Amino acid sequence: MRRQAHLTDEAALSVAQDYVTMVIGGQTFGIPVLDVRDVLGPQIITRVPLAPAEIAGSLNLRGRIVTxxxxxxxxGLPADGFAEKAMAVVVEHEDEPFSLLVDEVGEVLSLPSTLCEPVPATLGPRWRDVSQGIYRLEDKLLLVLSVGNVIDAVTPDAIH
Structure with a gap:
């Protein structure tokens, strides 16, 4: 379901960007829709020995191993037992599939790119590192997730 967020008419006429929305720890994030390859319900995840804590493990997606x-x-949020019940948003980075485990996946929002603001300096460093912009919606903030920053920070040697 795609909808236009309630913004001014002038802003709605500007170039829009479509985002798949998701919730992580009560905060709404958006990923550009063209970066999302698949959305999955809870999956069986196999733990990878000696992997960083942020790597929940790997899963099998139609014969492909996905981190x-x-x-x-x-x-930096509590995560005990989270991976077993999380939704999986599959993205690709440098021709490799990755699954981002999130609390829930929402709708697709079409937002004017002119209303995207820089990430506030007051945002915590972990959150700032994975964000590339912010939208102030009527009832919440939407942080635009930088897929490359998320993946590069937890797998620097694995894909470079």
């Missing part, structure tokens, strides 16, 4: 990143751990 699962626990977004709660990545953001």
């Amino acid at each position: 699962a990143i626990d977004m709660r751990r990545r953001l």
